[in-house]
Each structure stands twice: as structure tokens, then as C-alpha cells.
Amino acid sequence: MATQTFNLPDVGEGLTEAEIVQWRVKPGDTVAVNDVLVEIETAKSLVELPSPFAGTIGDLLVAEGVTVEVGAPIITVADGSDSPSAPATPAAASEGGGSVLVGYGTMGEVKSRRRKVVQDPVVSSAGVIAKPPIRKLARDLGVDLTHVAGTGPAGEVTRDDVVGQASQASVFRNIQTPQWGAEREETIVVSPTAAADGSADDDRQETIPVRGVRKVTSAAMVRSAYSAPHVTVWKDVDASRTMELVKRMKASPDFAEIRVSPLLIMARAVIWAAQRTPMVNAAWVDGDDGASIVVRNYVNLGIAAATPRGLVVPNIKDAQNLSMRELARALEKLTLTAREGKTTPADQQQGTITITNIGVFGMDAGTPILNPGESGIVALGSITQKPWVVDGEVRPRWVTTVSGSFDHRVIDGDGMSRFIADVASILEEPALLLD
Known part of the structure; x- marks a missing residue:
């Protein structure tokens, strides 16, 4: 009986490592070609x-939660033949819309990652x-299914039922500050920590390994902050x-069943x-022959999104060609x-300029860091009623702050x-978009 060794492949993103999230098989299971082994x-x-x-x-060579380098053996499979044992290195893999690895076959839809937390979150949904x-x-x-x-x-x-129930939430995350609970993304309790009096206390601290999205985000932000003069x-x-305008669009049949928010107008602006x-x-x-500035005559509009896996910046390709309705649809799908x-990964590549909607967290303004490879990022602050002088009179108006960071190597202050x-x-006057 020959034993084949499956090495962690490069999944076509040019990365060097990956984390074993969840094994879908156990020793002794029988598998066919293209059966899913691991996430x-x-x-x-x-x-x-x-x-x-x-x-x-045969053996699961890497435990769940462990990060390994590309090319490292992760599992063995006995093929039942009488040929001598020999390690096998599968063909290089690459993603095709998140569902195909070249040389392996169709995987089906990629599922969302399950959080590893100290205590499993419970959603009351009996019946x-x-x-x-x-x-x-x-x-x-944060939706209780018993109320849906x-x-x-x-x-x-359905998904629309859940999203509709959470419609009062922000575009990317509920505006309300979550309670300090046991659930955290990637929370891992470490060995007992000595308290000030010398006793052991499990609750004083926890360690969160820096990996995955957080690892890439931190590296990108440091590289951006120390390479581009902000x-x-x-x-x-x-x-x-x-x-x-947002209120009228929400009531319009042309935007029925489409999420409309001030972010849509901001994106258009x-x-x-x-x-x-x-x-x-x-x-x-x-470049090898010196630096250059590439002026792009298209807009791949990035939207900074806070997600359960961390900060991601997907972008809408060729956003300049979209109608207001098409742009609203694209923002909803992105969300x-x-x-x-x-x-x-394809959704996050080739962005040209980014919007970060810090207003959904109650922030008025900020100094955002550029997404690497871009020269401008715009922050939309909270939109709240404030006193504002109109025609010499103080009136309550909806006021916000727009801030923008830029790469001073590419563009000057003016x-x-x-x-x-x-x-x-x-x-201030959305009708200018009609020009």
C-alpha cells in the first residue's frame, strides 16, 4: 500500500504560508479525488x-490553528496500491473566483471562517x-433570529430577512459599541498569568496571534506610513x-430593494x-530606471470594510462607468x-482610491493611512444635526466632516x-452630479 503525502500548495496568491483552520477528514476516512480535505x-x-x-x-500532520509554510507536508493518504511509498507534490494551485484550484478540481463555494473563541457565541433561535x-x-x-x-x-x-432586520445598522458594522464579552476574533487563552500578588489569574490577559488578515494589514500600514509622506x-x-436626496431615493421605485445611504452619494462624489x-x-x-507616476484614467473605488476577519478593502472596478443605481447595487454586494x-483576493487588488466611512463608528474626522499603491484616501465622518449659519441665521443642519490623506510625492496640497x-x-449640492 503506497502512502502519498499532500504538501501545502501555493494557492496562487504569491503567499508563503497559511493557517490550518478546520480539517474536514479524520484518520481512517475514505476519500475520492476532489473531496475536500481541509479549510x-x-x-x-x-x-x-x-x-x-x-x-x-492516514495522518493529519498539522493541528488546527497552526500556521505552516507552503510546501510543508500536512496530511498522508494511503492509496491502496502495491507501489512503493513516495511523496507527491500536487500541481501549483490558483484560485478561480474563489472556487477552483488548478490541478485539483472544483471545490465549491468557499465558506466563511468559524471564529475560535473562549466560549461559543449562542444565538437564541429555538424553533x-x-x-x-x-x-x-x-x-x-447581532440579530436574534427569534425576532425575524x-x-x-x-x-x-432568508439572508434578506436577516439583513432587513439589521437595516438600522451601519453600512459595514453596527454603530453601537459592542459589549465587552467573551467573544473575540481569534481569542486564545494563554497559560495562567501571575497577578501582582503572585497568584495565577486566567482572566488578566489573553494573547491573540498576529496572522491572517491582521498580519497583512499591519505590514501594509507600516509600509504605507513609512514609504509615502502622508x-x-x-x-x-x-x-x-x-x-x-437619500430620503427621496429610498422612497423611489427605481431604488426599491436596494440599500441607499449617504455613502452612495459620497462614492459618487x-x-x-x-x-x-x-x-x-x-x-x-x-522602478529600476527611477521613479514614475502612473495616472489612471479609471476609478477602482475601494471601500474600507471592518469585517469579522479584520479590515479588508475591496474595490468596485471601473466605478466611473456605473449609474447611480448600479453603484448602489455594487456597494450593497460589496457590503x-x-x-x-x-x-x-481579486476583489481587493488594483484599487486606485479608497473611502473609509468612520462616521458609522460615531467619529467626526480622522487622518486615514493610504492603502498601499494608492495616493488618496477619503474619510467620511458622522452626519449629525448641528447649528449652522445659513443666510445670516443659525439653523439646525445635517453636518459632516470630509477628510483626506494624500501621498505628497504624487500630489501637492493645492x-x-x-x-x-x-x-x-x-x-452640499448633489444636483451638481447632473452636470
Whole structure:
């Protein structure tokens, strides 16, 4: 009986390591070619690895939660033949829409990662008809399924039902600050820590390994902060007419069943303003023959999204070609995909300019760090009613702050100031978009 060794493949992202998230098999199980063996997490996505061999599972060589390098052996499979044992290295793998590894076959839909926490979160849902992905979505959005009226067959709760129940939440995360509970992303309790009096205390601290999305995010932010000279400008804006437009769009049949928020107007404003100041949408490139600036005549609009797996920045490709309705649809799809942990590496690549919506966390303004490879990032602050002088009189108006950081190697202060002023002018008078 020959034993084949399955080495961790490069899944086509140019990465060097991955974490074993969940084994789908155990020793003694019989598998066919393309049966899923394990779910791994790279720095950018979750991937299910199918078996390149048919046979009986031998040893699981790596425990769940352990990060290993590409090429390391992770499992053995006995193929039942009489040929001598020989290690096998499967063909290089690459993702195709998050579902195909070249040389392995179709894997099916990549599932969202299950959090490893000290105490499993419990969603009170006795008697509720809902599939596991819907229950997970409800947990992520903080929705109690017992309070959701199912509209599916036989009263089954659908994704739209859950999202609708959480519609008062922010675009990417509930505005309310969560309680300090036992549930954390990737929380691992360490060995007892000595308290001040010398006694052991399990509750005084915990260790969260830096890996996956957090590892890549931290490296990217350090690289960006120390390679590009950041400068930030900001402007207070009367966004009352934007709020009026959002209200009318929500009531319009043209936007029925489409999520509409001030972020939609902000996105449209950034696209419009970037076309008027192209350098904010450019990129600094270091080459063998010296540095150059690449001016891009298209907008791949990034939206910074806080997700259960950490910060991701998916982008809407060629956003300048989309109608307002199409842009609203694209933002909604981006949001749901990010919340469910299904943002693919392709969704996060080739961005040209980014929006971060810090207003959903109650923040008025900030100094955001550039997404690597980009020269501009815009932060939208909270939109709240404040006293504002209109025609010499103080009136309550919906006021926000727009701030923007830029790479001073690519664009100067006057250019970024014009860009932010353009964005502000659209929020103050959205009718300018009709020009």
C-alpha cells in the first residue's frame, strides 16, 4: 500500500504560508479525488483544499490553528496500491473566483471562517428555520433570529430577512459599541498569568496571534506610513441636501430593494472629483530606471470594510462607468460579501482610491493611512444635526466632516484641497452630479 503525502500548495496568491483552520477528514476516512480535505486561511482569503488522491486518510500532520509554510507536508493518504511509498507534490494551485484550484478540481463555494473563541457565541433561535450560513450571518450582525419573520418556504429565514432586520445598522458594522464579552476574533487563552500578588489569574490577559488578515494589514500600514509622506486636509460640510436626496431615493421605485445611504452619494462624489483632479487617483511607482507616476484614467473605488476577519478593502472596478443605481447595487454586494467573509483576493487588488466611512463608528474626522499603491484616501465622518449659519441665521443642519490623506510625492496640497472641496461641494449640492 503506497502512502502519498499532500504538501501545502501555493494557492496562487504569491503567499508563503497559511493557517490550518478546520480539517474536514479524520484518520481512517475514505476519500475520492476532489473531496475536500481541509479549510485553510491565507493572508487574504479562505480556501478549501480538495484531495488530489483517492484512498484512506492516514495522518493529519498539522493541528488546527497552526500556521505552516507552503510546501510543508500536512496530511498522508494511503492509496491502496502495491507501489512503493513516495511523496507527491500536487500541481501549483490558483484560485478561480474563489472556487477552483488548478490541478485539483472544483471545490465549491468557499465558506466563511468559524471564529475560535473562549466560549461559543449562542444565538437564541429555538424553533427557527434557518440554514447554517444564515445563522452565522445573524451572529455576525447581532440579530436574534427569534425576532425575524421568515419569508422563505415554510417560514424559513432568508439572508434578506436577516439583513432587513439589521437595516438600522451601519453600512459595514453596527454603530453601537459592542459589549465587552467573551467573544473575540481569534481569542486564545494563554497559560495562567501571575497577578501582582503572585497568584495565577486566567482572566488578566489573553494573547491573540498576529496572522491572517491582521498580519497583512499591519505590514501594509507600516509600509504605507513609512514609504509615502502622508498629509491630511479636512473640511466641514452642510450635507442636508444629501440627506434629503437619500430620503427621496429610498422612497423611489427605481431604488426599491436596494440599500441607499449617504455613502452612495459620497462614492459618487469621490468618483466625480477624482476625474477633475486625476493625480489623487494616480500611483507612485519605483522602478529600476527611477521613479514614475502612473495616472489612471479609471476609478477602482475601494471601500474600507471592518469585517469579522479584520479590515479588508475591496474595490468596485471601473466605478466611473456605473449609474447611480448600479453603484448602489455594487456597494450593497460589496457590503454583504465582506460581512460574510467571502471577499476574494481579486476583489481587493488594483484599487486606485479608497473611502473609509468612520462616521458609522460615531467619529467626526480622522487622518486615514493610504492603502498601499494608492495616493488618496477619503474619510467620511458622522452626519449629525448641528447649528449652522445659513443666510445670516443659525439653523439646525445635517453636518459632516470630509477628510483626506494624500501621498505628497504624487500630489501637492493645492490639488488635494481642490479634490476635497469638490467632494464637499457634491455633498452640499448633489444636483451638481447632473452636470
